[in-house]
Every structure is written in C-alpha cells, then in structure tokens.
Amino acid sequence: MRKFFLIITTIIFTFTLNSVFAAEIEVKMLNKDADGNKMIFEPMLIIAEKGDTVTFLPTEKGHMAASIKGMLPKGIKKFKGKINKPVSIVVSEDGLYGVKCTPHLANGMVALIAVGDVNSDGFLDGVKLPKKSKARMEEMLAQLAAQ
Numbered sequence: 001m002r003k004f005f006l007i008i009t010t011i012i013f014t015f016t017l018n019s020v021f022a023a024e025i026e027v028k029m030l031n032k033d034a035d036g037n038k039m040i041f042e043p044m045l046i047i048a049e050k051g052d053t054v055t056f057l058p059t060e061k062g063h064m065a066a067s068i069k070g071m072l073p074k075g076i077k078k079f080k081g082k083i084n085k086p087v088s089i090v091v092s093e094d095g096l097y098g099v100k101c102t103p104h105l106a107n108g109m110v111a112l113i114a115v116g117d118v119n120s121d122g123f124l125d126g127v128k129l130p131k132k133s134k135a136r137m138e139e140m141l142a143q144l145a146a147q
C-alpha cells in the first residue's frame, strides 16, 4: 500500500513539474521584420520542449497559422487558425512541425517547430512547397543541423 501511494505521489509530482516548466512560446506574424524580411514568422525557427505551448499572434494584419500537410509528428492533429486570430498548439510529441500562413505561402511565410531530438532526414520529401517557402524551410533545417 505504501508503495502504491509513493507511485501515485510520484505521478502527481511529475505532472505538476511538467505543467510548471512547460513554456509558453509566442511567435509574431509580421508583414516585415526588423531586417526587412517580408511576410514572416518571428521567430521562424522555434525550438521547443515537449509539452510547451506555441502561440502564433496576429501582430500585424492579414496572417494566420496552420499546419502543413505531411509535416507533423505522428499523433499530432492538424490545426488551422483564422486570419487575424491567435492560434495555439501544444507540442506534445517530439519531432518537426511545419507551419504556414496559407495566404502568404507563396511569399515564403512558413515556420518550423523543432521538439526534442529531431531527425530531419526526408522531412521535405514528397511535400509540395512554393519556391520561397521551400528555401526558408531548407534554411531552417540547415540551422537545426548545425546546432
């Protein structure tokens, strides 16, 4: 019986710790960043821990955030925010999460969330992206690999 209570206490403690340490990460959706890059998420590459919440904020008008088909870890449901509305996602699985602003996908408005130990091999395989978005994705994957 004592052992049972010890296990329960440990479980509760672990959950509490996770909720205390889970971070809230904010990403701005911008027409232009300080460096003059247009139609951009800031930050574009988001390094998160499992359990964190990533919120995309409509800092400037005309943007939204949605998951990109085929670019989510297994077990993560697709998501889609509305234009000019914030949208949050809890990153509850390790892996890479591809995010887009649908109206500005052709302008390269994509973001990448990396959670835990990430293997980016083949991440872009079979995914159709406009040239600018693909270039930014490749740039971020290279940044990740260099870490």
Ligand SMILES: [Cu+2]
Residues within 6 Å of the ligand: 029, 039, 062, 063, 064, 101, 102, 103, 104, 109
């Ligand atoms: Cu946009």
